[in-house]
Amino acid sequence: MSTSPTPAAAASAFTQWRKSASMGIKLFFLCALALIMSISAFFLDNLVDDRVSSEKSVFQDVGQRAGGAQSLLGPTLLVPYTRPSVTAGQPSLHGIYAVFPTHASVTAITHTEERKRSLFRVPVYQADTTFHASFDLTAKPNLFPDATLDWQNATLILGVTELRGLLSDATVTLGGHSSSLSPLPDMPAITLGQGENNTLTLGIVGAPAGDIAKLGATFDIDAAVRLSGSQSVSLLAYGRSTQFAVSGNWASPGFGGSEMPIDRQVSPSGFEAHWEVPFVARGVRADGDLGSISGLQNAAVSVNFVEVADPYQSISRSLKYITLFLGLVFLTYFIFEATSGRKAHPAQYVLVGIAQVIFYLLLLSLAERTGFDIAFAIAGGATVTLFAVNAGWIFRSRTQSVRAFAIFGLLYGLIYCLLRLEDNALLVGATTSFIAVAAAMYFTRKIDWYSGSGSPATVAAGATPAGARDSWLE
Numbered sequence: 001m002s003t004s005p006t007p008a009a010a011a012s013a014f015t016q017w018r019k020s021a022s023m024g025i026k027l028f029f030l031c032a033l034a035l036i037m038s039i040s041a042f043f044l045d046n047l048v049d050d051r052v053s054s055e056k057s058v059f060q061d062v063g064q065r066a067g068g069a070q071s072l073l074g075p076t077l078l079v080p081y082t083r084p085s086v087t088a089g090q091p092s093l094h095g096i097y098a099v100f101p102t103h104a105s106v107t108a109i110t111h112t113e114e115r116k117r118s119l120f121r122v123p124v125y126q127a128d129t130t131f132h133a134s135f136d137l138t139a140k141p142n143l144f145p146d147a148t149l150d151w152q153n154a155t156l157i158l159g160v161t162e163l164r165g166l167l168s169d170a171t172v173t174l175g176g177h178s179s180s181l182s183p184l185p186d187m188p189a190i191t192l193g194q195g196e197n198n199t200l201t202l203g204i205v206g207a208p209a210g211d212i213a214k215l216g217a218t219f220d221i222d223a224a225v226r227l228s229g230s231q232s233v234s235l236l237a238y239g240r241s242t243q244f245a246v247s248g249n250w251a252s253p254g255f256g257g258s259e260m261p262i263d264r265q266v267s268p269s270g271f272e273a274h275w276e277v278p279f280v281a282r283g284v285r286a287d288g289d290l291g292s293i294s295g296l297q298n299a300a301v302s303v304n305f306v307e308v309a310d311p312y313q314s315i316s317r318s319l320k321y322i323t324l325f326l327g328l329v330f331l332t333y334f335i336f337e338a339t340s341g342r343k344a345h346p347a348q349y350v351l352v353g354i355a356q357v358i359f360y361l362l363l364l365s366l367a368e369r370t371g372f373d374i375a376f377a378i379a380g381g382a383t384v385t386l387f388a389v390n391a392g393w394i395f396r397s398r399t400q401s402v403r404a405f406a407i408f409g410l411l412y413g414l415i416y417c418l419l420r421l422e423d424n425a426l427l428v429g430a431t432t433s434f435i436a437v438a439a440a441m442y443f444t445r446k447i448d449w450y451s452g453s454g455s456p457a458t459v460a461a462g463a464t465p466a467g468a469r470d471s472w473l474e
Contacts, residue, residue: 030334030349034326037353041322044360048319051368052312055120062115062122062230067165070229071192071300072158073202073293074104074131074238075172075221077213079154081147096188096290097141097149099213101133101221104239110248112305123250123305124230126167131158131223133239138216141287154213157181158223159190159202159236159293170205170225174212181205181223188290192297202293230305232256237277237299240286244275246303254304261301275301311367311375318419319360325415326356328436332407333391335443342395352390359383376419380412 077099082092108129114121141149158170158181169180183205190202212219234257235244249270255261259281261273277299279286284295330349337344359379366375387408392401418428 026337026346027334029346030330031327033346033349033353034323034330037326037357038323040357041319044322044357044364045316045319048312048316048364051364055312058117058120058122062117062124064230066115066124067162067227067229069161069232069234070127070165070227071161071200071202071234071236071297072106072129072225072227073160073236073296074101074106074158074242075133075223076100076157076159076238076293077135077154077209078157078206078290079213080150081144082150083144083147097144097147097287098290098292099135099137099141099287100284101239102136102286103134103241104237105132105243106130106235106245108233108235108244108246110233110246110250110303110305112248112250122230124228125233125248125250125305126226126228127233128226129224129235131221131225133221133223134218135213135221136218137214138218140215149215151214152210154209155184155206156209156213156221157184157187157204157206158225159204160225160227161192161200161202162229163203163205165227165229167226167228170223172207172221172223174207174209174221179207181207190290190293192294232302232304234300234302236296237282237284237301238296240279240282242275242277242282244277244301245272246274247272248303250305252306254306255302256304257301258299259301271303273303277301311364311372314372314419315360315364315367318363318415321415321418322356322360324433326353328411328433329353329356329387329408331436331440332404332411333394335440336391336395336400336404339443340395340397340400344394348390348394352387355383355386355390376416380416384408384412 079097079099081095081097083095084092106129108127110125110127112123112125115124116122141147156172156174158172160166160170163183171178171180183203187204187206190204192200192202233246235246237258247270251266251268251270253266253271253273255264255273257275259275259277261275264273265271282296282299284292284299329352333344333349333352362379362382363372363375366378369375370378384405388401388405391404392398414428414432418432
């Protein structure tokens, strides 16, 4: 025969259950809270994307006014030709033959400055570029053996992606005489490739070269052009073998294109870089029809004028670790609570989580103005101080406040290192998490999880600390 428990016994059992569940349930609650608050990363990431979009819009607007990303083609001969039709009774075929120099060299001296609009800075450069080309016409071009070349109407050309970026007339020295090059409106468009938004085409300027461009002739040509642009400058390997020398005052250049520099020097005062593109690496014949110029895009070298550090990229990377950061902050407070004998209310943990989310907003807003490093120092220092003071308020102990300042300072230092160690970020993050969990196990090793109190001393005494609530649920 079973007996029903008395109300007093039921109340006592319920109270005991509440005590036994206290610390365990709180730990599960904190894990769930960290996951829930990690959802804020999606909203923060959208905010970063919006700022990046604004930055790209400013870059595009300011950059286009300066000439945009420029690509340059050195002196090249264009010779009209006529070919008999392959079909009887059809008119002859007409086209333009491109003859590249046997040896070419380019020297570009750039001066870069930042144009500021709102919060964004756009690198804009001016480039003084000189070209040298050695032509050897002793061998008849053999791409079209049946073609008749009109050497009298040969034209020497230079190509620039955006002619609006020219700061002065392009000049060329032919046979000891200098002359200015003029736009060639009847020249068919020369496509270089797909840009970010549309097809890139070369703007062409040229001058008649019939006086020196004759079959069997050899001659040298020098040309110069001064232009402006933004973000990058690309130089096409217009000779069978081409040498490039680029220098400037920009302290953080990026080098791209088909070849890496064979020699480069980068310092806070500027850079110097040299390339050599041999004929076998160029991938384009020594002569051919007009369309062969398009293939030179695959043999271009470039210098990119980029920022030393992109704060948006660093912040986006930090958001990927938001769950880890929240978990470590909550775990630290939990250890303080478990070892001090004082309870923290769930609302206080929520406030701590909100403060951690606001840290990212501070970091984003400050990084746009000061750069990521200084912004992290300010936002991180303010957040660590707030957490330390808050720990003193919650646990009513200056000692705990000092400990919290030291621990959170170390934690945020590890976070900063994690963001700066790109290749080793995963290893550092995993190691840090392992150490944090191991520390939690160590500091809570004497806790009786079935007791109503988390303090080891209190468990041994079998009493609840004075001033502490029986359960965090209350």
